[in-house]
Amino acid sequence: TQLLEQSPQFLSIQEGENLTVYCNSSSVFSSLQWYRQEPGEGPVLLVTVVTGGEVKKLKRLTFQFGDARKDSSLHITAAQPGDTGLYLCAGSNTGNQFYFGTGTSLTVIP
């Protein structure tokens, strides 16, 4: 059973385009994190959201936590080749575990 579903699974776009990645669940999470992973390396944290409806911006990346804390989105404006990577969402409930999504593999073509 996959608690967190991400879509799309694969995304290939031209440099300069905008894109949105979704992370959905039927479960409520106390917090949600987004990570980016490059080939041969471990995931690196981008952001943590904890409040329903919260929006956080990190340069050209905008993260939103759903009002019901069951879903999240990541929007990238004017994508660049350096944004290429695997994007993972991870949700935490009241325990000590994080549940990772299936991942979105993004390729930005110069």
Added chain:
Amino acid sequence: NAGVTQTPKFRILKIGQSMTLQCTQDMNHNYMYWYRQDPGMGLKLIYYSVGAGITDKGEVPNGYNVSRSTTEDFPLRLELAAPSQTSVYFCASSRGTGVGSNQPQHFGDGTRLSIL
């Protein structure tokens, strides 16, 4: 700064062999985790630890064992390797300030394990 260090980076095992994947962190983090990552499946939690001497099962613990004798080290043991355990294994640590902690997890670079 070393962060989280995993060894070995690559390993090939025969079915039925055993091995230990090493993980050490130098950030004095209380929480440590072991994940496996399979293509298209994200990361699945195998075991985790909230401090020295304490370990708990994650989503997919069968076929694995862990120990946490020190804050720094969290080795993962495979006793009887099976083809289904072919995967990339990641160790992570976090400061973990309690239930529902929002602290970031710091990951190692992974161990690629193939069971033939």
